[in-house]
Amino acid sequence: MTSSASPRxxxxxxxxxQDADVAGMLFFAHLFRYAHEAYERFMSALGHPLAxxxxxxxxxxxxxxxxxDYRRPMRLGEPIRIELGVGHLGESSFRLHYLFLGGDGQLSATAETVHVTFGVVEKRPVAIPPGLRKALEPYLLGDMA
Structure with missing residues (x-):
């Protein structure tokens, strides 16, 4: 599977x-670190850096x-392209979908994260701020997630 034409x-x-195991393949836990790195870059590109x-x-x-979900091994030295899109945009949360594509463009893994907008003063979920919502909307995947 290769990437879709949807906005990502x-x-x-x-x-x-340092991220490979003894067999020269990506140690599974690092996939989440890579997803988070892509998420940080995404938020910065939207004008909403996490810092x-x-x-x-x-x-x-x-x-x-x-x-x-892991589809095939990712190996030491292999180039990986992560494509990130918004699978769902709720009142106080949003779901991100990640595609991990190998150097040949083939799907190696997928990931999903759900983020909740948590009010510091309110100490509970709050509505996604309008500016952040507007920044996320162009990346909505709809039925293509």
């Missing part, structure tokens, strides 16, 4: 030595859910 943010990396959100003090975006 793209992030590239190469599997480094600014945390420093702003009004709300946070903790994870409520994370999952991954």
């Amino acid at each position: 943010f793209r992030h590239q990396l190469v599997i480094p030595f 600014g959100i945390i420093g702003g003090g009004a709300y946070l975006l903790p994870l409520a859910h994370a999952e991954a």
Whole structure:
């Protein structure tokens, strides 16, 4: 499977030595670190860097859910392209979908994370701020997620 024509943010990396297991393949837990790295870059590209959100003090975006499916090995030195899109945009949460594509464009893994807008003062979920919602909307995948 290759990437779809739907709107996705793209992030590239190469599997480094320190992330490989003894067989020379990506150690499974690093997939979530790569997803988070792509998420950080995505939020910065939207004009909502995580450092600014945390420093702003009004709300946070903790994870409520994370999952991954591995389709084929990712090997030491292999270039990986991560494509990220918004699978769902709710009142106080949003779900991100990640495709991990190998150097040949074939699907190596998928991941999903659900982020909740948590009010610092309210100490509970709050509505996604209008500016953030507007920034996320162009990346909605709809039925293509």
